[in-house]
Amino acid sequence: MLLCDIGNTYLHFYQEGKVWKELPRRLKAGMEVQEVYYISVNPPSARRLLEVYPHAIDLAPHMVLDTAYKGLGVDRMAACKGIEDGVVVDAGSAITVDVMQNQVHLGGFIMPGIASFSSMLKSISPALEKELNLSVELSALPQNTRDALSYGAIKAIVMMIQNSCKNKRLFFTGGDGKYLARFFENAIHDNSIVFKGMLKTLEEMKEGKR
């Protein structure tokens, strides 16, 4: 069985505990796979997956989450189902932060991803076109432009996550998940959280719940 989480940039795959990613244009038919399940926030990439695996099944219509949130993306739903309790941060092109309590989704928010901060600043002024310094000191006021931009992006993201997690367990996934996790004690970094939510949905389908 092959699982695929189709994001804004990459297609993320999961098979027997292994996780990898591909750009849509680099996607090639892999081994013969009997079952392929996917979720997608990117229709062109989903069409690309279906060219390669025409029998792939979209899990979105089967995914149910207890929430008052209107229009929650299917990837965030899967991440929430994947943790059941705590705060899940999916740090990719965008950073989503969602709070779960006893399998109930309490709400969440969206920030630009780290790379987006860079490109956003660049578009304001060429003077702000700097590679972010990922090692910037967050406890002292910056003393140059590159650090000022890095601090303004990274500290903002870190403080927003801190503010949302209080005493809850904190889970990180996505391309910048590992980097962000190191700002927090006891944070869990796990690139299979979304897939765990997809597997849970499959179990629920088999149990006839959905």
Next chain:
Amino acid sequence: MLLCDIGNTYLHFYQEGKVWKELPRRLKAGMEVQEVYYISVNPPSARRLLEVYPHAIDLAPHMVLDTAYKGLGVDRMAACKGIEDGVVVDAGSAITVDVMQNQVHLGGFIMPGIASFSSMLKSISPALEKELNLSVELSALPQNTRDALSYGAIKAIVMMIQNSCKNKRLFFTGGDGKYLARFFENAIHDNSIVFKGMLKTLEEMKEGKR
């Protein structure tokens, strides 16, 4: 005497306590003005000003601020000189936050402006193309995409300013200065802070300090 603060988007003018702004392409020769002083972070717009006021004098070489910060923009320098003590937030296309203590600059940071958050999120995914909700509730977890985006931008900006100001006085200027000031008790909104710093520089020049 006419003062001009040339930003990334607008030219901001000051004359006899009045403040107004113009887009560079809409700039027309005004009344006869004997003295014109300017600062600029935008060379094409500065050239445009000099077409209209060929005798305008750049204050940048005369502006001195006690700081360890390398490469501080001349507009931030002027804002710092304009407050002397406290935290000054200039909220335009970019948001700059600078901390002053007894006329000494302790450092500062840069975040994308509110409009930049919007356009950045739009560029990540069409699903994130929403006008920000400037009245979003910052004390409860968002329950829809538009609020999730607004909360992720506005709360991040507000928390970063809060974190930097501690017990210091807080000054706001720039296009979104008035909006942001309302999140803080006793914040001062003043669209002439940068001009006050320019006037201070002129005084110093006359006193022969520079």
